Amino acid sequence: MTADPILRITNASKHFVSGDTVVRALDGVSIEVRPGELVGILGASGSGKSTMLLLAGLLEVPTAGTVDLLGTTVSYPDARLDRLRDLRRRHIGFVFQKANLIPFLTAAENVALALEIDDVPARAALNHAVALLEELGLGHRVDNRPARLSGGEQQRVAIARALANAPPLLLADEPTAALDSVRGRHVMELFHHISRSAGTAVVVVTHDPRSLDLFDRTYEFSDGKVIAEHRGNHTAPAMPLWEPRPHLTD
Amino acid sequence: MNLALKDIAFSPARFALTVAGVAFLITAAVGMIGLYRGIVADALMIVDSVGADLWVVQGERNGPFSEASSIPANLDRRVEGVPGVASVRRFIQISQQFDHRGRSMRASIVGIDRPGDDGAWISLLAGRRLAAGHYEAIVDESVGLSVGDTVRLARDDYTIVGVSRGMVDMSGDGMMFVTINDAMTIAARRTGEEARLARARAVAQGLPALAGESPQAGKVSAVLVRLRAGADPAAVAARIAAWGDVSVLSRQDQRDLLLNERLWRLRVQILAFTVVLLVVMTIVISLIIYTMTIEKLHQIAMLKLMGARSRMIVMMIAQQAALIGLTGYAAGLAVAALVFPYFPRRVAMEANDLGALLLAVAVIVSAASLVGIHRALQVRAQEVLA
Structure with missing residues (x-):
């Protein structure tokens, strides 16, 4: 791939001071993720995967190094986190191990909320959310609250929420850890399809080896460093699952 | 999307119970103040x-x-x-x-x-x-x-x-x-x-x-x-x-x-009880609103992660607190109006006192909201990962 990277982390370190000890959670890491790529971040617990995700998601600033988003350096050691909020809202979607849905909102409202936060009018946001959920096979669940959804359905709602405002970068932290193998595979295929059909750069932190074949590239982390980078041989998912909707009207 | 109303609609029974608790505190406060006013009015009735x-x-x-x-x-x-x-x-x-x-x-x-x-x-x-x-x-x-x-x-x-x-x-x-x-x-x-x-x-x-x-x-x-x-x-x-x-x-x-x-001792006694009751009311209402906010910290972290502006979070907390305070006040007055006529002594509900009580409730709710909002604004988006 030759397109400019959506995300570029350059020589980033993150150190935490704990008493007299300095913990090097991340130590001189550089990675790039380009449009349409599905990138895996692999490694054991404590290897620095989640810290890398915090830097990539503009939830922490690096102790050293830089984070570029869409070709612009946005995060660096002195950067103010509160000023990164708007960039995060417009350009980054998040999916976690737990769906983290708002319990008092329906599936459609959970998705629409992400759009309303981005100043999309309420009705247009809800219409788009319903359409998005229908495309993810959850058309019959739009009016259900999270407590009435299965774990897989909740995770798909969370993915729909992350995709709602069509971010160029999607970050996922162990998104299949709470799912069985079939549902986990289905979610990974969904990420793959999103990267291909929408050109979204998708970064998935995982230690699940069952879907490695879907990744375009993987970075292997250990002790806060990238110890290996692999290019993968992906297999196309069985069916298209999602199409982006760039324009929203009331 | 009004998150405060959505949350209330999600658990109306809980909201009703919370409002009932606040309402009975308001009723008790109205009763104490009204009892004081009633005793004064009764005492002065024949003279006036x-x-x-x-x-x-x-x-x-x-x-x-x-x-x-x-x-x-x-x-x-x-x-x-x-x-x-x-x-x-x-x-x-x-x-x-x-x-x-x-x-x-x-x-x-x-x-x-x-x-x-x-x-x-x-x-x-x-x-x-x-x-x-x-x-x-x-x-x-x-x-x-x-x-x-x-x-x-x-x-x-x-x-x-x-x-x-x-x-x-x-x-x-x-x-x-x-x-x-x-x-x-x-x-x-x-x-x-x-x-x-x-x-x-x-x-x-x-x-x-x-x-x-x-x-x-x-x-x-x-x-x-x-x-x-x-x-x-x-x-x-x-x-x-x-x-x-x-x-x-x-x-x-x-x-x-x-x-x-x-009536000096009796008046001071009732006023002292009224002050104690208002202090209890302040503590209880503050705790209710603060606890309500604490329970939502994870959701607030998620909202922040999604890039929600502070205004949205502040509004959610403040609106819910205001709804609890206002609904509790109205329900408290309604209960007072229904019950107190059957009390053996006159409970005088005067407009000035009710206005002052509404102001007190507004101040209590605002103060409690501010504490809750302060705590909510301290939440970091990455706490979603916790």
Whole structure:
């Protein structure tokens, strides 16, 4: 791939001071993720995967190094986190191990909320959310609250929420850890399809080896460093699952 | 999307229970304040209603409410002749307990000095005013008698000809109005044996048997004076007080004596309880709102992760707190309005007090919201990962 990277982390370190000890959670890491790529971040617990995700998601600033988003350096050691909020809202979607849905909102409202936060009018946001959920096979669940959804359905709602405002970068932290193998595979295929059909750069932190074949590239982390980078041989998912909707009207 | 309303709609029972808790606190606060106002209003009712400019009472006494007062029943003739006096009435008020159809009742007997006083100042609910010179009574509804009932007071039967509303003494006992002569007879009541012994004592001392009459016979508590227009109350009072055997109190003197002497401890006690209740209300409402915010910290972190502006989070907390406060206040007032009329003593709900209470609730809710909002704004988006 030759397109400019959506995300570029350059020589980033993150150190935490704990008493007299300095913990090097991340130590001189550089990675790039380009449009349409599905990138895996692999490694054991404590290897620095989640810290890398915090830097990539503009939830922490690096102790050293830089984070570029869409070709612009946005995060660096002195950067103010509160000023990164708007960039995060417009350009980054998040999916976690737990769906983290708002319990008092329906599936459609959970998705629409992400759009309303981005100043999309309420009705247009809800219409788009319903359409998005229908495309993810959850058309019959739009009016259900999270407590009435299965774990897989909740995770798909969370993915729909992350995709709602069509971010160029999607970050996922162990998104299949709470799912069985079939549902986990289905979610990974969904990420793959999103990267291909929408050109979204998708970064998935995982230690699940069952879907490695879907990744375009993987970075292997250990002790806060990238110890290996692999290019993968992906297999196309069985069916298209999602199409982006760039324009929203009331 | 209004997150506060969505959350409430998600768990209406919980919201209702929370509001009920706040509402009962409000009801209790309204009750305490209203009880205080009611006691003050009851105490001042007779002083304000009877329409006297000056009260002539027993010498060196602050009667008849703060201290006992007993003056000759014909003192009104002397007072009537003082320049500046427009009219005089004799006044007597005594607590009385009696039986009616097997029930024990209490009333505060008040004498009406007809025909100079026709009792127009009595707030009549049913029936008519006193028309006969004897054995008729107007009774407050709180006593529990109706027009046409007959009660025995001293050795005579009295027919209830009218029912009043809101006419109670400072203890909350309903008033029963009879003519001044009947009231003096009731006050002088004693047993036959008591009368015989008193007469025997008088005869033994070489006095006429009539000297053994009840010490209350021919006595009233006070003479009420209404001044002519333009008369100087202080000059009239000084002239009467100069006689030496009586004291003269103005209406304001009576109010001050009642509020700042007779009822002082009770007022302070109720006010102290009211303050304690308001403190408890503040703590409980604050805890409710703060706990409500703490329970949402993970969701707030998620909202922040999604890039939600602080305004959205602040609005969610503030709107929910305001809804709890306002709904609780309204429900509390509704419960108070439904329940307090059935309480044995008057609970006066005055607009100023209710307004002040609403302001207090608004301040409490705002302060609690600010604490919750402060905590919510400290939440970091990455706490979603925790």
